[in-house]
Amino acid sequence: MNAHFCISIWSNPDKNSDLGKEYVERNRFIPGTKWLDYFNPKTRQEYWNTLEENLFVHGVDAWWMDAVEPENDALKGTQTHIGPGNFYRLTYPLMVSKAVYEGQRETTSDKRVCILTRSAFSGQQKYGMINWSGDVGGTWDGYRRQILAGLNFTITGLPYWTSDIGGFFRPGASQYTDEGYHELLTRWFQWGTFNPIFRVHGYQSETEPWKYGQTVENNMRKMLHLRYRLIPYIYSEAWNTTNNGSTIMRPLVMDFRKDAEIVNHQYQYMFGNSFLVAPVTQPGASESEVYLPETTNWYDFWTGQLIEGGQTIFADAPLNQIPLFVKAGSIVPMGKIIQHTGEASADTLEIRIYKGADGSINLYEDEGENYNYEKGEFSVISFEYNEQDQTLTIADRKGQYPGYLKERIFNIVVVNENCGTGLAKGQSVNSVNYVGEKIEIRL
Structure with missing residues (x-):
């Protein structure tokens, strides 16, 4: 099927399981907690050995590493291998990714490390990490918050980010017939097309496009085809990230910081060097207000119309189309x-x-x-x-x-x-x- 296999794993085995008992015997847990001490290089090596022996040798391609953050001050008052848990706890996800990345790289260089995880710390990008925003709600407000979260995250220098398109928590069985939810899912999917990582996920849901009827499926197919047509552009931008320290998802302040008007259009952003993305964030919209930054002119991607920069326009936004513009000179x-x-x-x-x-x-x-x-x-x-x-x-x-x-x-x-x-x-x-x-x- 030309698919790659990503498996969901949690980073801390139950102490009462056979595996957990082995780690207990070797003192690999942070004392007094259920959390493995990834600050200890021996723990990191042994954890990778477990993954390699049980999963990697059987063809696993990527790792969905859930629950890698000690929640609710779980390390308060503890002592890790390198020092106080209070001080080091926020770096915990960094050490978990380090364990898998360094283990896999030592094993082989024939397969790139790909880690999907829901928590991060500065520098974690060097360990093949994609961050997703966790278990978010499938509402319009939740969707709008995701756009801002992604822009705030990527501007920190962590370039690969994604959300659960459609929300993790959904309306249940009614999602397949609820036209209101279909609109939200479609708009979220359009925006997701212009995320660094493009993925759909939902709690206790079957999220295949055809589950939502022909209209939703057709609208999704259009954006999916666009994403794949843009692979040469996206892959080149990814190299620009790796080689030059760039980032693909770019808040407007990164490229147009001298244009004071951009701060009034918080949901717009650049996707790479060329595309201005203006996701639709309100239900029932057939057009959308878009600000085109000054210092350059812009082409409407869908019509080819050349429009002068430094002005606000109302762009067509039928349900099957996201407002999308390309910078002159691209x-x-x-x-x-x-x-x-x-x-x-x-x-x-x-x-x-x-x-x-x-x-x-x-x-x-x-x-x-x-x-x-x-x-x-x-x-x-x-x-x-x-x-x-x-x-x-x-x-x-x-x-x-x-x-x-x-x-x-x-x-x-x-x-x-x-x-x-x-x-x-x-x-x-x-x-x-x-x-x-x-x-x-x-x-």
Whole structure:
């Protein structure tokens, strides 16, 4: 099925279980608590050994590490391996992720570490960590709070964040027929498309799109197809995060801090360097107020209309569409509609050019599952657009990796109101056969 297997595990075994008794015998719990002492390197190693012997060797690909935070001052008055629990307790999730990351990396470099966890501490991003916001309510207020939570979280330097699309706590069986909930789920899903990590989850629920009827399924499919068409852009932005310390989900203050108006539009943000996302946050909306920051102009992604920055507009927001804008000067690589990222989808890419300013992007590619990129096994193709000369330059490919595409097609699309809009393929002005050598194209 071309799926990867992520298993939900808790980080502290019951002391009365066979495994728990073994840890008790070896003094691996923080004295007087039910919490393993991950501050002790021996505990971290033994915990990984348990995961490896029972799960990893059987094909587990990723770890859903729930309940990694000592709740309600659980370490108050205790003494951990490195010092007082009162002082170190907030770093507990950091040490749990460290245990799994270092254990798996020592075991193999053929599979990237992927840890989904609900608590974090500064620096935890280096341990393959994705943070999700926990057991949130499936309400409009809960949804709005998630947008702010994500922006506040990622601006701290922890780049990979996600929420339970639709909320963890849901209306129960009525969710499948309740049109009011369907609207919330659809808007949350649209916003989730532009989260660093895109996922649906719900308590005691079957969350497949087709459970909610054809309208919801169609609306979800549209956004899912867009997410996958944008994989070349998203993966390149992820490399920008790894290589340059950037972040994908960007509060407007990061890019437009001299524009005083942005503080009045707290739910808007940038997704990478190019996309302005304005999620719909109220029920019953058919249009939405959107502020387009000054210093640049903007294209409506869905219509191709070029709009001057520094003004508030009312963007169309039918139920199947999130207000979405692209900064003038952007270069956006888009792939085919695919069912999984393992498909050979990058042999032909659509390169959308949003004229109006100089722009550039580095198209990053590697093998996708291992750590060979740390040894330099990856490729970067730089695209630069010069507004004055109306010229696109595709640079020489830098680097290579096993299985890289030696030859491919780049369909160059200049976006306007008649071309390169929305999800559909644009009409190319040039179809370039690229073999790794520099090409200049007059647009």
